[in-house]
Amino acid sequence: MPPDPITLHSWGRFPVTDVIVHVPRNAQDIRQLLQPPPAEATRFSGIARGLGRSYGDSALASHVVQTRQLDHFLDFDADSGVLTCAAGVSLDTILHHFTPRGWFLPVVPGTRFVSVGGAIASDVHGKNHHLDGTFGQHVQSLRLLLANGEIIHCSSIENSALFHATCGGMGLTGIILDASIVLRRVPGSAVMQRTLRTRNLREVIELFDANVSTTYSVAWLDCLASGSALGRSLLFLGEHAQDGRYQAPRSGGISVPFSSPAFLLNRYSMSTFNALYYQRPINSEREQRIEAGNYFFPLDSIAHWNRLYGKRGFLQYQFVVPDESAREAITRVLSTSSAAGKGSFLSVLKKFGPGNDNLLSFPMQGYTLAMDFKWERTLLPMLDELDRIVLDHGGRLYLAKDARMSAEVFRQGYPRWEEFAQLRAQTGADQIFNSLQSRRLGF
Amino acid sequence: MKNILIIGANSAIAKSVSRLYAEEHCRLYLLARNVEELALQKTDLEIRGASEVDFATFDVNNFGAHDAIIDQVLDSLGSIDLAILCHGSLPDQALCAENFAAALQEFNTNALSVISLLTSLANHMSIQRNGCIAVITSVAGDRGRQSNYIYGAAKGMVSLYLQGLRGRLYPNGIHVVDIRPGFVDTPMTKAFKKGALWASPEQVAQCIVTGIRKKKHTIYAPWFWRIIMMIVCSVPEAIFKRVKL
Numbered sequence: 001m002p003p004d005p006i007t008l009h010s011w012g013r014f015p016v017t018d019v020i021v022h023v024p025r026n027a028q029d030i031r032q033l034l035q036p037p038p039a040e041a042t043r044f045s046g047i048a049r050g051l052g053r054s055y056g057d058s059a060l061a062s063h064v065v066q067t068r069q070l071d072h073f074l075d076f077d078a079d080s081g082v083l084t085c086a087a088g089v090s091l092d093t094i095l096h097h098f099t100p101r102g103w104f105l106p107v108v109p110g111t112r113f114v115s116v117g118g119a120i121a122s123d124v125h126g127k128n129h130h131l132d133g134t135f136g137q138h139v140q141s142l143r144l145l146l147a148n149g150e151i152i153h154c155s156s157i158e159n160s161a162l163f164h165a166t167c168g169g170m171g172l173t174g175i176i177l178d179a180s181i182v183l184r185r186v187p188g189s190a191v192m193q194r195t196l197r198t199r200n201l202r203e204v205i206e207l208f209d210a211n212v213s214t215t216y217s218v219a220w221l222d223c224l225a226s227g228s229a230l231g232r233s234l235l236f237l238g239e240h241a242q243d244g245r246y247q248a249p250r251s252g253g254i255s256v257p258f259s260s261p262a263f264l265l266n267r268y269s270m271s272t273f274n275a276l277y278y279q280r281p282i283n284s285e286r287e288q289r290i291e292a293g294n295y296f297f298p299l300d301s302i303a304h305w306n307r308l309y310g311k312r313g314f315l316q317y318q319f320v321v322p323d324e325s326a327r328e329a330i331t332r333v334l335s336t337s338s339a340a341g342k343g344s345f346l347s348v349l350k351k352f353g354p355g356n357d358n359l360l361s362f363p364m365q366g367y368t369l370a371m372d373f374k375w376e377r378t379l380l381p382m383l384d385e386l387d388r389i390v391l392d393h394g395g396r397l398y399l400a401k402d403a404r405m406s407a408e409v410f411r412q413g414y415p416r417w418e419e420f421a422q423l424r425a426q427t428g429a430d431q432i433f434n435s436l437q438s439r440r441l442g443f
Numbered sequence: 444m445k446n447i448l449i450i451g452a453n454s455a456i457a458k459s460v461s462r463l464y465a466e467e468h469c470r471l472y473l474l475a476r477n478v479e480e481l482a483l484q485k486t487d488l489e490i491r492g493a494s495e496v497d498f499a500t501f502d503v504n505n506f507g508a509h510d511a512i513i514d515q516v517l518d519s520l521g522s523i524d525l526a527i528l529c530h531g532s533l534p535d536q537a538l539c540a541e542n543f544a545a546a547l548q549e550f551n552t553n554a555l556s557v558i559s560l561l562t563s564l565a566n567h568m569s570i571q572r573n574g575c576i577a578v579i580t581s582v583a584g585d586r587g588r589q590s591n592y593i594y595g596a597a598k599g600m601v602s603l604y605l606q607g608l609r610g611r612l613y614p615n616g617i618h619v620v621d622i623r624p625g626f627v628d629t630p631m632t633k634a635f636k637k638g639a640l641w642a643s644p645e646q647v648a649q650c651i652v653t654g655i656r657k658k659k660h661t662i663y664a665p666w667f668w669r670i671i672m673m674i675v676c677s678v679p680e681a682i683f684k685r686v687k688l
Contacts, residue, residue, distance in 0.1 A: 003633060003634065004636065006636070006637075023630070023633065025480075025630065026479075026480075069455075069630070072483050072484070072486070072487040073486065073487045073490040073491065074483075074486060074487070075486070075490075076490045097466075097490070097491055097492070
């Protein structure tokens with residue numbers, strides 16, 4: 001008997017939907033779930049879900065396969081650094097056990113509370129994308145459970161079509177059971193950070209380009225500055241410390257206990273915060289030593305920070321545009337959003353390196369900007385406007401953050417969508433693996 | 444480095460407890476029914492830092508095999524510094540109310556098997572003259588409630604047994620811990636709607652490991668269940684019998 005539905009949302013707390021959650025203990029349990037039922041019952045249709053850190057509706061469906069019990073380490077080769085673990089293991093768990101031994105994940109997103117399966121499905125990127133690419137590019141191989149219950153090994157050599165569809169495939173090719181990831185030896189876990197203040201968008205882009213050989217780079221951008229100060233930013237550059245000291249990111253910090261009234265976040269509070277943050281005293285000559293946890297995951301120290309956006313949640317809008325049109329596109333996006341009176345506490349700008357062979361992977365050579373917008377009715381028309389700017393400049397939106405883009409916007413941004421759809425049809429995945437997002441995007 | 448025996452090792456709480464001890468580089472011996480899950484745990488725990496992990500398949504309801512399995516564990520570990528009994532099942536109360544065979548089965552799993560295993564363990568460990576015995580009981584054992592009294596009675600029996608055993612083993616240097624979790628989100632309770640009082644197995648495991656280190660006698664996991672159960676136990680029976688709890 002299936003369990004009762006529960007009300008569920010992902011990190012952006014929008015949308016909210018009723019979901020039947022299955023928590024399999026192993027591959028056999030999942031197989032049973034996918035088996036064609038007796039005539040009268042409806043067949044399983046749903047999506048895998050890890051820690052629910054995608055923002056929108058990519059891990060929501062009428063049924064979800066929760067991977068938290070698939071949480072075993074399966075193998076570790078201390079010579080090569082290849083770690084094999086089940087899909088439900090979190091990046092936090094990996095860092096907890098391996099940072100003290102001198103290893104680090106080759107790519108980490110802005111939160112360590114994501115599962116390995118989720119990191120692969122979203123083909124996540126980090127502050128080192130311009131040099132090291134996405135998470136999927138460090139996956140040596142993975143095991144995928146297909147719609148027919150078959151389990152296959154995938155890598156860039158073996159079943160490579162499914163491998164490149166699955167990395168970045170938002171769980172729509174099957175259920176990722178486990179994966180082998182190549183960990184990286186680092187000279188120290190902390191990061192030596194330099195902070196550069198830039199006066200406008202042109203300056204920050206020039207500085208990103210000038211520092212392209214720095215391992216980690218990311219900029220916080222004041223999205224409410226306008227005129228000649230439009231795009232003013234703080235650029236954070238980082239390299240692993242060489243001190244041989246290793247400390248895993250620690251839990252603790254503060255927690256937001258309940259949804260705060262959303263009106264506290266308005267254009268005045270946000271522009272004040274942004275202006276103060278931009279003007280904080282900085283010595284750009286001096287390097288600061290920052291522990292890995294604070295450098296890579298500053299927001300993880302505020303548990304449930306998504307509650308700050310109120311009961312109705314928020315949308316994160318993240319897009320990428322190619323180098324050549326980046327300045328113009330980002331200028332237009334920022335002026336459109338500030339003209340609409342919509343701002344974001346945290347707007348993050350990052351230079352990407354080249355894209356990869358994964359069919360639905362987000363990054364491409366260029367610049368990506370992520371902005372958080374509190375949910376309100378007037379937001380959606382403005383985002384449609386931003387979509388047009390992004391597409392006109394040859395860009396696209398990040399599926400892991402999306403809760404509202406149209407099928408048309410998706411297809412224009414991801415020209416290999418047809419190949420992806422074909423592969424889904426061939427493996428029968430289109431009948432079984434669906435999310436609210438995949439339905440909206442026309443799969 | 445401690446030698447630790449974990450019985451019912453495939454339960455969600457046991458799994459989390461084993462992981463915490465693995466990080467302390469302990470040596471673990473796991474007993475449970477499902478051999479595939481045990482093998483998976485062995486690899487996992489060794490990667491997490493356990494100095495060595497052994498396991499054997501074992502059904503707690505095969506009482507006749509208890510002495511032999513404890514001998515086997517002692518042969519392998521040499522001595523047992525800590526034994527944690529985590530096995531249990533959640534009865535179908537309505538079925539047990541009608542059918543004594545079902546109730547007996549639940550008493551065997553949740554109470555008598557524990558007493559049988561502890562008889563064997565206590566005798567071996569009192570020869571060592573040090574060590575700790577910890578048993579997962581339940582807040583349900585604090586007071587009989589109409590919705591769940593077979594489970595409550597079985598767990599309550601174990602709690603009373605542990606109180607006596609604690610006194611008996613005290614002169615031998617053996618510490619006895621009664622672990623009483625509240626609602627825990629595990630496969631055993633998957634049919635329940637979860638609310639604010641529910642804890643994760645990881646949280647409960649942390650309470651257990653900390654409580655054992657601090658030599659607590661009774662661990663409520665999480666701690667606030669001590670207060671909840673004080674209130675539940677203070678309601679006069681004349682009122683309590685009318686409450687559909």
